Amino acid sequence: MPIQGKVAKILQNDEIVINRGRLDSVKPGMTFEIFAEGGEEVWDPDTGETLGTVEEIKAHAEVTEVKDRLAVARLRMNQQSPMGVMNLGDMQEQLQKMFGQMFGDDVRVQGFGAGQNDDDDDLESMLGGPLKDLSKIQVGDVVREVNVRRKSSGF
Known part of the structure; x- marks a missing residue:
């Protein structure tokens, strides 16, 4: 056992x-x-x-x-x-690079709670709370x- x-x-x-x-x-x-x-x-x-x-x-x-x-x-x-060992921060960074290439550097991927303005619509607020990096x-x-x-x- x-x-x-x-x-x-x-x-x-x-x-x-x-x-x-x-x-x-x-x-x-x-x-x-x-x-x-x-x-x-x-x-x-x-x-x-x-x-x-x-x-x-x-x-x-x-x-x-x-x-x-x-x-x-x-x-x-x-x-x-x-996803290997990719965490949410790494994922956000990769998304930022992809969106920057597709839509220009002015486009910003919202963070996952780190210093974000409460009025901003980010993934955490849309899902109703802090994301847990599984x-x-x-x-x-x-x-x-x-x-x-x-x-x-x-x-």
Whole structure:
């Protein structure tokens, strides 16, 4: 059975703290995958019924330090994601470049809440609140051990 826990803290230098440690059998060198809790619901195109949920892996992390009740792990970002590791700021910058080329440099892509005038119509106000960047690792994201080694049954 793989060890599962949550991101308890995000440290500098691309490291996270996992809420599982030596008492939970975590060891240095173990690899964990990180994903948002709940996943994305998938619907059957023929019947319209839900088929269940799938998890989008945000990153992998390798354990570098273990204490009794926590582990520190270094992140390895998931390059398989359709957007890679692009966050909202990067997306806004790319949109600004595209719109500038198409419509001229006077066109401005509204920001996502950073210093914006409350009267401006930006994406956050249109959607009714702050946007959460789902591509970034966040406290509370689920971590699950990968490459689980099974004990030999002796056969």
